[in-house]
Amino acid sequence: MSTVVEETHHDTHHDHKPSGIGRWLFTTNHKDIGSMYLWFSFTMFLVGGAMAMIIRAELFQPGLQLVEPQFFNQMTTVHGLVMIFGAVMPAFTGLANWMIPMMIGAPDMALPRMNNWSFWILPFAFMILLGSLFMEGGGPAFGWTAYAPLSTTYSSDSTALFVFSVHIMGISSIMGAINVIVTIMNMRAPGMNYMKMPLFVWTWFITAFLLIAVMPVLAGAVTMLLTDKYFGTSFFDAAGGGDPVMYQHIFWFFGHPEVYIMILPSFGIISAIIPAFARKRLFGYSSMVYATAAIALLSFLVWAHHMFTTGMPVFAELFFMYCTMLIAVPTGVKIFNWVATMWRGSMTFETPMLFALAFVILFTIGGFSGLMLAITPADFQYHDTYFVVAHFHYVLVTGAIFSIMAAAYYWLPKWTGHMYDSTLAKTHFWTSLISVNVLFFPMHFAGLAGMPRRIPDYATQFADINQIASIGGFAFGLSQLIFLWVAIKCVKGGEKAAAKPWEGAEGLEWTVPSPAPYHTFEKPPKVE
């Protein structure tokens, strides 16, 4: 893709880092901010994971054992919110912060102070959201989608805090996205034209556009919830001429592009890792770019496939069904391109590659179950069952999360300057791979057999399946502690990493030493 003809020289005296807590509070450095995003994200991953453990523990047996149904609902709701807005999205923003400037030959993000602001909003937003769990009446319990009237007429007062914390999370995401998009448009090194950019940069470019387009719509939607609950409006109340289904339309107009916000950067990561370990150029680079753009554009036309059972006119059901199925085409292009990249490559199976391969296979399973859900008449059966839960956990856990793990294992040597313990890392991979399938694969069957989602109790015929899933869940949760161990060990020390620890890796980030100097590319590198 790109080769550097002029080695950049680094002034060592520029490389001193500010010390103390002030470094982290006042920083304008993309690497520091990236690290803070990544650690924040992992913390939230553990918090959201702990909630998942409570859910799986309650579902271990039929009947009510551990928690009250109302608390169970709070757990499913906040688990979703924390994982989406606290774990996956900040992880991608962290990766963008670390990697995009290095990949395009820029010294930093375009708007470094705003960058720090976007990060530091997040801890406050999540303190408010998580704090609301301890309020009188409990935290949000209406599902992460916050459907009216569950979130208006029938919700507790924590709704107000939910709304405002979502607002500031949105501000953070929008500022982060503006920063990414402006960095890419404005900070590329000479010669780094658009069609030479690594795919991670391309996918984030498009993701940032999606974020700026839909986060404000979410802000609008939750604002209407707030005024409906507290200020007497009736946007989502038929007695005043509104419609609860209207909330779902506005929400999913945000929500469906949001789904791609959480997967497009993954596509970029996988497109970096597979060529590196297959030692071949990425097959079909430009088709990857066009496919990403096509997915993003289509994502604005498919939102109502989440609402097939709400009684829309048949024309709308058909329109959204066909548009949804169309998405399989550009996504298929990507899957085939990855497979074609590996075709006759000299493959090796280091940890990042293992996660990337698992991603390709398991994300495809999630994609196919998505295709099943896209079929309107079939969806009437699957809607709100565990089949849906299985589907979106395949795309989000074995999709998004696995790609984040792959990215971490791919770039950790660059970040820390040390190689990690690859035996431990591979242990993390295999335990995660096995447990995640034990956890989520049986859910398909539970769903097809009719087990509804978001319930603390279930009919006894689902007992075995749930027990298996719960065992997988506990194992998957524990496996992630191995990752924490690997990461801390790697930060603290280990075998020294070369500038390019992976033989087949390509890109500007591998032309700088490991660990990457505090300031990279103060003079732009030349890209041919």
Place this chain on the structure above:
Amino acid sequence: MAEQQSYYVPASSPWPIVGAVGLGLIAWGAGHTVIDMSKEQDGYGSTVLTIGLIVIAVMLFGWFRDQINESMSGKYSNQLGDSYKQGMSWFIFSEVMFFAAFFGALFYARVIAVQWLGGDSNNAMTNEVLWPEFVAQWPLVKTPGGTETQAMGWYGLPAINTLILLASSVTCHFAHTGLEQNKRKQLTAMLGITIILGCIFLYLQGAEYVHAYQDLNLTLDSGIYGNTFYMLTGFHGMHVTLGTVMLIIMFLRVLKGHFTPDNHFAFQATSWYWHFVDVVWLCLFVVVYIL
């Protein structure tokens, strides 16, 4: 594309973290203020909210002061200027999408929700069973639940306001060309007129609200027509207020002799923002008032 020059990377700054604390306090305080209001109790919500607003005001003042000083001392590169311009454009795009949510709600309510409640599409039984008396109409002056109100006409105040805001966009443009051609008198005069027009608009909008509440019984809680009317015009009014504040700051900076014909990003951004609120008003005038 980047030029072959050394990059400018801003030094670290305390303001972002102050801003984050401020936003956190605002969110927390606003949430509790709303809860306190609904329970009619005295809580700590409004105190926290006020502190948050003060922190944000201090942050804005400090951040912009540093920014202006750095800019005036010639530290910024053209590349950074481009980053600011692009950043502002994308910010305005995000604002457009925020309004799109409410325009979308208006469209859905008017074309779908109200019609279906009246029995349209395949909803004859919805109407028959729930509210057989209900007649679909827009403006929705009688809700299915029975709340009655009157519609706001487009002539009179709204039409005058439209002319005022359109005129202010023109004067804002001439202020900008005055700056670009280094005609400082034109700049000052036109900018001053823009601010006055903005204030008149806000005053008339307030008068219109009073008229709506007192004479038309058109309130925020009088059904979907009042909801969309107040949310759209209200959020627009908040944006005009912010735009006016920005214009006033630009005016003060112009009086201090800031800005040159080829270095005036802050002014340009403010002017873009002003044109943006103007365009939103035009859309609003058509779909909320006229149609």
